[in-house]
Amino acid sequence: MKKLTSRILLGVxxxxxxxxxxxxxxxxxxxxxxxxxxxxxxxxxxxxSTGSVTVRLEQISWSETPVPQDIPSKMDxxxxxxxxxxxxxxxxxxxxxxxxxxxxxxxxISKGSSHNFELTxxxxxTNFTQELNGNNLTLRFSIxxxxxxxLPTIIEAQxxxxxxxxxxxxxSIFNYSDALKVPVNKxxxxxxxxxxxxxxxxxxxxxxxxxxxxVGVRLNDSYKSSNLSQIVEIxxxx
Amino acid sequence: MKRYSKLILAVMAGILVSCQKLDxxxxxxxxxxxxxxxxxxMNVYMxxxxxxxxIEDFRYRPGGEGRAGMNLHHExxxxxxxxxxxxxxxxxxxxxxxxxxxxxxxxxxxxxxxNYVLENLPKYSANFTGNRVNELLGEAYFCxxxxxxxxxxxxxxxxxxxxxxxxxxxxxxxxxxxxxxxxDVWNFIGExxxxxxxxxxEKSPRGRANKYVALALKSxxxxxxxxxxxxGSVNYVxxxxxxxxxxxxxxxxxxxxxxxxxxxxxxxxGKYELYNQTPGDKVKNYVxxxxxxxxxxxxxxxxxxxxxxxxxxxxWDATFSPGYMTVGPESRAYPTLEFVERWGKLPIVDAxxxxxKYDNLADLMNGLEPRLLATVYFPGATLRGYTFDTxxxxxxxxxxxxxxxxxxxxxxSRASITASDPNTLYNGRRIxxxxxxxxxGSPDNATRTGFFVRKYIDxxxxxSQTGLFQSEQAWIExxxxxxxxxxAEAAMELSNPGDALYCINQLRERAGGPHLNSITLDDVRNxxxxxxxxxxxxxWDLKRWRIADVVLDNAKFKGLMPYYIxxxxxxxxxxxxxxxxxxxxxxxxxxxxxxxGGELAKNPNLYPNNPxx
Numbered sequence: 001m002k003k004l005t006s007r008i009l010l011g012v013x014x015x016x017x018x019x020x021x022x023x024x025x026x027x028x029x030x031x032x033x034x035x036x037x038x039x040x041x042x043x044x045x046x047x048x049s050t051g052s053v054t055v056r057l058e059q060i061s062w063s064e065t066p067v068p069q070d071i072p073s074k075m076d077x078x079x080x081x082x083x084x085x086x087x088x089x090x091x092x093x094x095x096x097x098x099x100x101x102x103x104x105x106x107x108x109i110s111k112g113s114s115h116n117f118e119l120t121x122x123x124x125x126t127n128f129t130q131e132l133n134g135n136n137l138t139l140r141f142s143i144x145x146x147x148x149x150x151l152p153t154i155i156e157a158q159x160x161x162x163x164x165x166x167x168x169x170x171x172s173i174f175n176y177s178d179a180l181k182v183p184v185n186k187x188x189x190x191x192x193x194x195x196x197x198x199x200x201x202x203x204x205x206x207x208x209x210x211x212x213x214x215v216g217v218r219l220n221d222s223y224k225s226s227n228l229s230q231i232v233e234i235x236x237x238x
Numbered sequence: 239m240k241r242y243s244k245l246i247l248a249v250m251a252g253i254l255v256s257c258q259k260l261d262x263x264x265x266x267x268x269x270x271x272x273x274x275x276x277x278x279x280m281n282v283y284m285x286x287x288x289x290x291x292x293i294e295d296f297r298y299r300p301g302g303e304g305r306a307g308m309n310l311h312h313e314x315x316x317x318x319x320x321x322x323x324x325x326x327x328x329x330x331x332x333x334x335x336x337x338x339x340x341x342x343x344x345x346x347x348x349x350x351x352x353n354y355v356l357e358n359l360p361k362y363s364a365n366f367t368g369n370r371v372n373e374l375l376g377e378a379y380f381c382x383x384x385x386x387x388x389x390x391x392x393x394x395x396x397x398x399x400x401x402x403x404x405x406x407x408x409x410x411x412x413x414x415x416x417x418x419x420x421x422d423v424w425n426f427i428g429e430x431x432x433x434x435x436x437x438x439x440e441k442s443p444r445g446r447a448n449k450y451v452a453l454a455l456k457s458x459x460x461x462x463x464x465x466x467x468x469x470g471s472v473n474y475v476x477x478x479x480x481x482x483x484x485x486x487x488x489x490x491x492x493x494x495x496x497x498x499x500x501x502x503x504x505x506x507x508g509k510y511e512l513y514n515q516t517p518g519d520k521v522k523n524y525v526x527x528x529x530x531x532x533x534x535x536x537x538x539x540x541x542x543x544x545x546x547x548x549x550x551x552x553x554w555d556a557t558f559s560p561g562y563m564t565v566g567p568e569s570r571a572y573p574t575l576e577f578v579e580r581w582g583k584l585p586i587v588d589a590x591x592x593x594x595k596y597d598n599l600a601d602l603m604n605g606l607e608p609r610l611l612a613t614v615y616f617p618g619a620t621l622r623g624y625t626f627d628t629x630x631x632x633x634x635x636x637x638x639x640x641x642x643x644x645x646x647x648x649x650x651s652r653a654s655i656t657a658s659d660p661n662t663l664y665n666g667r668r669i670x671x672x673x674x675x676x677x678x679g680s681p682d683n684a685t686r687t688g689f690f691v692r693k694y695i696d697x698x699x700x701x702s703q704t705g706l707f708q709s710e711q712a713w714i715e716x717x718x719x720x721x722x723x724x725x726a727e728a729a730m731e732l733s734n735p736g737d738a739l740y741c742i743n744q745l746r747e748r749a750g751g752p753h754l755n756s757i758t759l760d761d762v763r764n765x766x767x768x769x770x771x772x773x774x775x776x777x778w779d780l781k782r783w784r785i786a787d788v789v790l791d792n793a794k795f796k797g798l799m800p801y802y803i804x805x806x807x808x809x810x811x812x813x814x815x816x817x818x819x820x821x822x823x824x825x826x827x828x829x830x831x832x833x834x835g836g837e838l839a840k841n842p843n844l845y846p847n848n849p850x851x
Contacts, residue, residue, distance in 0.1 A: 065838070065845040094850075100476070178792055222475035222826050222850060224787065 034080035040120045045077025047228040049168025053096035061088035097227040123227040137202040151188040152221040167212045208238040274362035292388030294774040295713035296552040301337035314553040317571035329571030342834035352382045376437025380447045383430035394485030395420040414841040419483040424463035431456040454716040457503035457724040464495035469784035477849025496731045503725035510718035520608035520750035537716035555704040558691040561683040565705035568682035573689040575796040586811040591640040593810035609749035615690040627671035630799040631656035686816045687797030723766045790824035
């Protein structure tokens with residue numbers, strides 16, 4: 001029995017020593033890439049939400065037809081990925097309400113790489129004011145287009161209300177947000193000044209609660225995404 | 239030693255007599271000369287092609303959890319239905335995206351099997367009588383067109399392969415074909431179907447194609463191409479694939495395709511007719527149109543059998559009705575109120591928005607179009623002696639506000655009495671019905687919308703025969719009803735409303751609905767959605783009309799919720815959001831599915847992928 005055991009042990013140790021002799025010839029994902037998405041109209045970070053702007057990476061040093069990988073942007077308009085393979089990449093921000101970036105950046109990504117992207121928004125939301133009457137919240141804002149010609153059709157405006165500061169499309173309370181959509185369905189050139197000033201009232205907010213509120217205007221480009229305002233906090237009195 | 243020499247002698251002798259016949263045919267492979275030896279061999283070969291034909295039948299599962307795809311043998315969850323992800327019904331799908339990515343359909347092995355017939359059958363023409371070889375070749379062209387149709391409606395342009403490819407005789411580089419333009423693929427389908435129409439006979443055995451089946455597919459395919467050309471050139475996603483014509487068709491090609499669709503559909507006039515066996519009972523007539531194997535409306539059907547050696551039966555009866563009417567385990571997909579209101583608003587509130595009170599649940603059905611009642615089971619309808627006792631709760635006394643005000647209140651803050659278990663009683667009375675309404679968390683089997691599917695449900699079956707894999711009613715892939723709708727839509731697109739009216743009024747006559755005096759494109763589309771409900775057309779229609787991203791834009795759907803007023807002994811109906819309150823969204827990039835990742839890895843020439851993938 002002892003003989004058998006030692007033989008098995010010998011066999012296992014032989015196999016073990018023979019295995020793994022080929023060391024992986026690629027480095028691990030030790031590169032990182034981060035940066036800001038900058039609103040060209042205001043110079044501040046681009047207002048995004050969950051599931052909108054992503055930074056698309058294509059590792060062209062690996063393949064001529066690489067499988068794209070996306071870094072989702074954070075709500076504050078920054079992005080970061082610390083588990084990337086070093087190499088030469090083609091990089092394009094996509095998916096948000098900004099003029100498409102037709103000339104992607106090509107650069108080497110290694111440890112600590114960063115790049116900021118300047119994006120021209122379809123629309124800019126200005127003069128955003130909030131007025132609370134009892135538990136009815138009136139939101140007023142204006143929209144302006146940095147580039148008017150060829151702007152996608154403007155579909156609708158709507159408030160986004162949530163109980164956390166993660167608020168925006170896909171993260172809002174339906175009855176305070178999607179249910180209060182204001183249809184626009186107009187081309188920018190056909191919009192009057194009145195059309196460009198929008199007022200929406202969110203009725204019957206729950207008293208004694210804190211809400212995070214922003215407004216957005218949605219455009220009919222291929223992503224149907226929205227230009228968004230800053231996020232404000234609203235405390236509804238008891 | 240002597241022993242060894244004998245052994246050696248024996249081995250030597252063995253070697254001498256062996257290897258006489260090395261060149262024998264393999265016994266486990268059916269070879270070309272057997273298959274092409276005559277009708278019997280061809281029947282077997284074609285049966286395999288038909289089995290894999292991309293017919294989106296009862297068992298077709300477009301995506302979602304578990305196994306998705308075509309022709310699944312032991313797929314019982316028939317409620318994973320395409321319509322249940324897009325608001326025709328609501329069902330087990332959490333959102334539309336569960337079906338929009340597809341399942342990597344890439345049937346080039348099947349296309350190769352067809353090309354094999356086209357390339358090799360003519361060599362064996364001596365084995366067939368008369369014109370049979372040509373007829374069989376025509377059938378092969380039909381099958382090839384069907385496979386390409388299933389590809390192009392998903393991906394846009396794909397490589398057109400017309401020969402039998404061989405590896406390793408051909409190099410990898412030679413086999414890595416480029417995508418063809420979307421328009422060229424649609425034209426190729428049209429040409430194959432023209433050949434099929436020329437070559438095939440007028441009559442064919444049940445379940446197999448003849449020249450009119452080729453026309454039926456042609457009318458459908460050319461209509462799709464026309465609408466993609468017209469509407470896809472307005473609502474599209476930009477990208478390299480579009481710039482190269484791999485997806486998208488120039489708008490100026492639209493009329494050519496619509497004309498081909500109209501011509502193909504018109505040629506079928508007089509060859510088939512709308513089912514009208516019991517015109518005196520239009521509900522029964524419409525129900526039977528989907529169950530009567532002898533229906534003259536059927537153009538191509540697929541049959542099923544529960545015989546042990548075939549085992550292809552489906553589970554439609556078991557999975558679309560509540561459990562107390564079947565042996566089946568559960569139902570999970572239910573028609574929406576939005577779908578039902580394609581027939582017009584139901585009379586559930588008066589002019590001042592107060593609910594209308596009914597003596598019986600079933601009274602709401604009075605005066606509705608027979609086709610609607612034959613398509614959907616309403617509250618109060620019966621099946622196999624059981625009643626759909628759908629009810630969401632009780633009111634001790636009628637509420638005072640309007641229906642809109644009442645619906646705006648959350649369920650728990652209303653005066654109504656509700657429960658999640660049908661066996662919970664209130665003063666000896668069921669609070670909710672056995673058929674529903676279902677509340678989140680309670681078991682399946684109960685409707686979320688107040689309705690159940692009736693189309694294709696075999697009411698003649700005894701309850702004991704309604705278990706899983708016991709349904710044998712045929713799937714009707716092409717029927718004359720669709721042809722009339724294809725023709726009417728093509729006619730409208732070609733500015734010929736008179737012909738569209740002629741087609742639509744035939745359908746309305748059979749359906750028991752009022753005739754139209756004038757017609758719009760929206761009328762034709764609405765009629766299509768009503769007539770072809772639950773037949774796996776709605777998804778492709780929404781896509782080719784390029785309205786899916788508008789119709790399914792954070793969309794929520796409603797149901798019809800019956801309540802019983804105890805003090806008045808009356809029923810009321812409220813239109814409320816379906817009880818799961820799910821949201822459905824279709825992104826524009828989903829108008830084309832992504833080329834399957836595995837194929838892109840094998841063949842880089844398939845790049846560029848479709849826009850935004």
